[in-house]
Amino acid sequence: MEIFGVPLNLLLSQVMLGLINGSFYAMLSLGLCIIFGMLDIVNFAHGAMYMMGAFFTWMLGHYLGIGYWPSLILAPLLVGVIAIVIERVLVRHLYDLHHIYGLLLTFGLVLVIVGIFRGFYSVSGKPYPIPEALTGVTNIGFMYMPTYRLWVLGASIVVCFGTWLLIERTRLGATLRAAIERPDLVATFGINVPRMITLTFAFGSALAALSGVLAAPIYPVNPLMGESIIVVVFAVVVIGGLGSIIGSIIGGFVLGTLEGLTKVYYPEASHISIFIVMMIVLLVTRSGIAGK
């Protein structure tokens, strides 16, 4: 069976690959969205957090012999701690200022973080093996899919949905949302809002680091990997708006799929397909689809 001259199974396999990319876009824009909601800054260093997650995974394995599964917890924890330090020492000075300064500060952070990793490891990619339990391929009915990629897709759906549940359906999430609306009022209920802000920044950054760990075995681990993905995530966020969590998740998956489809029909344009969608959306609307 063919669709527009392309065999169905080729089409489906590209859609699946697109969904994998979409998993990363979704997780990263979700973190960006949570941080923006609470701190009112767009974290330019989000890509650097993702890169650090992948790099710490590689370093834990390379220097300490710690495998993939412990790294899945350890790397995000490490990045979370770094994020707490960054928030307490630097970012907190900016809350009373226009949010453009947050973007500028975190851009400076990118230069520092990427510079450190480039200084020590240059720009060549570091290979990271796929964990043994997830090697090989799995038959998913219409095609054979590398098991590791299936795991990435599954893990990302669980993480995204879990985060959504946490924020929209739990008491903690309700407090968080209340603190976004009226920090002053929430503080009078005896809740430590500044600590909540710090932990939100750490959580969002850890989420980026977790995507970095998931990415380590399939994308080359190098200091510039964060910047090349964050620019796409920015486009996703411009399309979906930073105001809605579910919007950023769906936006990430849909646009990743679209990128995969472009690869089938017009490979040259696949790298810029998401940017073209962004331009079309900008022309058609005046505020993000699911945004404010």
Added chain:
Amino acid sequence: MILPEKSRATLYLYAALFLLGVLAPFVVYPMFVMKIYVYGLFAVAFNLLFGFAGLLSFGHGAFFGTAAYATGHAIKVWGLTPDVGILFGVLLGTGLAGVVGAFAIQRAGIYFAMITFALAEVVHFIAMKMPLTGGENGLTQVRRGMFLGVFDLSVPLVMYFVCFGIFILAFLFFLRIIHSPFGLALRAMKDGEDRAISLGYSPPRLKFQAFILSGMLAALAGSLKVVVFEFASLSDVHWMTSGHVILMTLLGGVGTYIGPVFGSLVVTFLEDYLSFLGQWVTIITGCIFIVCVIGFRRGVCGEINVLYDKLRRGRAARQGDPDTTRAEQAGE
């Protein structure tokens, strides 16, 4: 420009700087000074948009780099003279700024910054794939040739004064924009968009025009860059270039006139004299960035302005000078 004494002081300052510019090539390595002009002009262009219209562009490297490639290609491959080459580069860069600007002004604030960043990445991607940019190798060995048929740019001093002249003309053009009714409308819009609308201005149009003018000056800087350094490379369209120009402006003083040029001087100095550090320079640049954002948002020239005003206020209060005190009140 309200205070006569202040404008006189400014005039003296510009005269001194001009003299410094004339003498500089006999004291310092001319290439170094020209680099300050090229990136200074680029930062002035960025400042026109950020400092006076309040729009933060994270993609100005796209216009700078595109113009550099276009001028370089026109001179090297088509054999055009540098003056026509620069004109071609500026045209192309301005056209690109028109396209990017039309999309970017659809959103405000951080979204504006993200859109410009994303579109600049598209330009970078295209530059990487297009054969005529030379890909990773860049466009090298662009010969300077004769400027306007009279000036032989292969002579270093001639090149220097042509570069200096273009820089001054462009800077005067910038001052003209800022002091025109258009420039005042821009600042009114930056301070209060709603108020500007109620006065009959159209912010989208003002933003678009400012974007194009800023892109045009950035393109001129890019064209000048390829003539001076005889090469254009992928790093000219890279986001790092866009970031550098933000840093220069921030460091020198956002919304000041000459500040961005000063920022260019500092950053160029750091890059040239710390180049032995290699990759580690990026970390230093990043640290300066962070320090500027957290504790030094007025920049060097902004701080000097504040200091100058404070001194004047003290003196005016002592003398009871009615002229200045009235102007002060109007200014506050």
